[in-house]
Amino acid sequence: MERTSIGIILNGVTGRMGYRQHLVRSLLAIREQGGLPARDGSRIWPELTLVGRNEARLAEIAARHGLDSYTTDLDAALANDAHRIYFDAQVTAQREKAIRAAIEAGKHVYTEKPLAEGLTGSLELARLAAARGVKNGVVQDKLFLPGLRKLKRLVDGGFFGRILSVRGEFGYWVFEGDWQDAQRPSWNYRAEDGGGITVDMFPHWHYVLEQIFGPVTAVTAVTATHVPERVDENGVTYRATADDAAYGIFELAGGIIAQINSSWAVRVYRDELVEFQVDGTHGSAVAGLRECRIQHRGATPMPVWNPDLPVTEPFRAQWQTVPDNADYDNGFKVQWESFLRHVVDDEPFPWDFMAGARGVQLAEAGLRSAREGRRITVEEIAR
Ligand SMILES: NC(=O)c1ccc[n+]([C@@H]2O[C@H](COP(=O)([O-])OP(=O)(O)OC[C@H]3O[C@@H](n4cnc5c(N)ncnc54)[C@H](O)[C@@H]3O)[C@@H](O)[C@H]2O)c1
Numbered sequence: 001m002e003r004t005s006i007g008i009i010l011n012g013v014t015g016r017m018g019y020r021q022h023l024v025r026s027l028l029a030i031r032e033q034g035g036l037p038a039r040d041g042s043r044i045w046p047e048l049t050l051v052g053r054n055e056a057r058l059a060e061i062a063a064r065h066g067l068d069s070y071t072t073d074l075d076a077a078l079a080n081d082a083h084r085i086y087f088d089a090q091v092t093a094q095r096e097k098a099i100r101a102a103i104e105a106g107k108h109v110y111t112e113k114p115l116a117e118g119l120t121g122s123l124e125l126a127r128l129a130a131a132r133g134v135k136n137g138v139v140q141d142k143l144f145l146p147g148l149r150k151l152k153r154l155v156d157g158g159f160f161g162r163i164l165s166v167r168g169e170f171g172y173w174v175f176e177g178d179w180q181d182a183q184r185p186s187w188n189y190r191a192e193d194g195g196g197i198t199v200d201m202f203p204h205w206h207y208v209l210e211q212i213f214g215p216v217t218a219v220t221a222v223t224a225t226h227v228p229e230r231v232d233e234n235g236v237t238y239r240a241t242a243d244d245a246a247y248g249i250f251e252l253a254g255g256i257i258a259q260i261n262s263s264w265a266v267r268v269y270r271d272e273l274v275e276f277q278v279d280g281t282h283g284s285a286v287a288g289l290r291e292c293r294i295q296h297r298g299a300t301p302m303p304v305w306n307p308d309l310p311v312t313e314p315f316r317a318q319w320q321t322v323p324d325n326a327d328y329d330n331g332f333k334v335q336w337e338s339f340l341r342h343v344v345d346d347e348p349f350p351w352d353f354m355a356g357a358r359g360v361q362l363a364e365a366g367l368r369s370a371r372e373g374r375r376i377t378v379e380e381i382a383r
Contacts, residue, residue, distance in 0.1 A: 002042040003035060004344060007083035009107070011051040011074060011090055011098060013061060016185070017112055018089030021141070023048070026333040028065055036337055039345045046340070051077050074098060078105040085110060085343060091187050093194030096121045103128045108135040110339050113203045114363060115356035117194055122360040123381070126353035137339045137349055138356030140207045142274075142289075144331030150292035150322045151278065151285060152212050159294065160280025163213060168260035170201060170274040173267050174244070177231030184264070186232035189240040196242035198223055198366045201262040203359030207351070208276075209250055209258055210358070216258075218251040220375040221366040226265035248366055286319065293319040357381065 008027065012018040027046045030036055035043030050058045050070035058070040071077055078086065078101055086102035088095050088111040096116040102109050109129065115138050116122040129136040142148055154160065175182050187193040188200065198221065209216055223243035231237050245263035252258060260276075272288030283296045299320075301313050335351070342349035358381060365376040 001034075003045040004038050004040070004042045005045045005047045006085065006340065006344060007047045007049065007080070008085040008087060009049050009051055009074075009077045009083050009102075010087050012088060012094075012112075013050045014052045014054060014057045015089055015091070019061065021330070021332040022087065022089055022112075022336070023050075023061070023065070025330045026336040029330065029333050030337065030340075036340055038341075044340050044344050047082070049077055049080075049083060074101070078102055078107065084108060085339075088112060091185075091194055092117060092199065093187075096125065099125055100128065103132050103134055106132060106134060108343050109353075110137045110139075110336075111356070112139050113356060114199055114360050115203075115353055116360060117199070119357060119361045119364050122353070122357035126357050129353050135339075135343050135349070136353040137335075137342070137351050138353060138359070139332065139335060140204075140211075140351045140355070141331040141335060142204050142208050143211060143351075144328075144334045145289045146324065146328040147272070147287040147289050147292050148208065148212065148276075149326070149328065150324075151276065151287040153325075154278075154283075154285055154292070154294065154322070155212055159283050159285070159296075160278060161282030161297075163254075163256050163278060163280045165256060166209070166213060166258035166260075166276055166278050168205065168258065168274065168276045169270060170260065171245070171263035171266040171268075172273055174264040176227055176229070178237075182230060182232075186230065186238065188264075189227075189230050189242050189244060190238070191242040196223075196367075197262050197264060198243055198246040198248075198370070199360075199363045201246065202248070202363035202366050203356070205248070205250065205258075205260050205262075206359040206362040207355065209252060213256050213258070213278075214253040215380075216250050216362055216378050217253055218375055218377050219248060219362060219365050219369055221246055221248040221369045223247075223367065223370040226263075243367075243370075246366060246370070250362075285322070292322040294322055295319050354381070 013023050035045040038044045051074050052058050055072050062070045086107040086109050174184050188195040224245045225240050230240050244265050248260050250258040275288045277286045285294045341347040365378050369376040
């Protein structure tokens with residue numbers, strides 16, 4: 001079958017996200033399935049060029065996956081007209097200037113979140129991309145997870161009646177790095193390197209809340225650095241200058257209150273690493289990454305508060321599992337397919353730089369709320 005080859009520069013491919021989710025689970029997986037059907041009957045075929053700082057590591061990854069194009073010279077890769085898309089999964093602090101160069105080189109740009117470290121930089125990138133006429137997108141992978149897709153289906157189907165509140169619990173224990181290695185890179189714990197859980201997770205919460213429940217209108221947050229000292233990849237002790245927990249209350253249009261705890265200093269007593277409980281007048285749901293459980297108003301028990309008695313109801317057993325009713329592919333891959341169709345066939349792609357900028361805006365507002373000890377209104381950004 002005829003191929004429509006599309007050259008993609010992958011920057012940050014030696015990192016956790018760049019390698020596992022974007023290269024292996026998305027783009028190589030698309031090639032393994034024979035490409036992606038295009039409107040003209042051909043197959044969209046990603047031609048990959050790996051970019052990074054360490055040539056030996058790039059060569060090793062390329063060899064492992066039968067690829068032959070890699071370089072440490074981003075400018076040279078951007079100067080090549082065969083490359084139509086620039087993708088960025090570098091550490092956050094390196095992103096803005098690389099994306100700016102890619103836009104100036106006329107590339108369509110797709111990127112990990114957060115789009116940039118600050119709102120001003122994010123909006124500048126959105127403006128530059130619009131002015132240069134390049135297509136642009138930001139990863140919003142959680143929207144494509146089975147648990148959240150089932151949750152969205154419940155909202156769309158009117159299951160909840162009037163939605164009252166959302167409570168989210170995200171996190172797990174990230175080891176300090178002394179007696180066991182830390183399972184996240186050390187830059188995440190240094191503010192000066194673009195780290196911090198608010199900057200990392202609020203962009204996710206922003207699109208989850210906005211696209212499933214409604215726009216965020218205000219935020220109140222408390223942040224903390226619970227573990228002040230950690231040990232890095234080289235065994236060197238460093239001071240954690242970034243927040244490792246953020247306790248946020250988000251007010252949504254329509255009066256829904258969402259409260260989400262994000263922490264790298266919490267031990268998991270949950271079924272999944274993130275869970276959202278949604279309560280509505282007609283029913284409630286608890287959604288994780290994969291599963292979603294519901295309780296309808298007609299099946300709601302009537303607990304009576306009496307601490308003198310043992311628990312009388314098997315509360316967890318009273319919930320029903322929402323069936324898949326669909327095949328769920330890897331969320332990063334599904335969004336990549338959408339972006340490729342957007343570039344090749346001009347299909348709609350709502351998760352653009354402006355959407356990414358709104359996520360960064362919420363992170364900034366959250367940090368400001370914590371710093372100033374007050375509620376911050378989230379203003380609508382004019383296009
Ligand atoms: N969508 C998600 O769920 C999700 C999850 C985790 C991280 N992320 C985002 O992905 C990006 C990468 O995160 P990661 O966890 O893969 O990080 P990582 O540390 O594993 O990888 C970072 C990559 O950036 C490169 N890099 C370029 N300049 C660098 C510099 N000066 N210092 C250090 N590394 C540099 C590294 O070589 C590596 O390829 C971040 O922006 C992060 O916010 C997204």
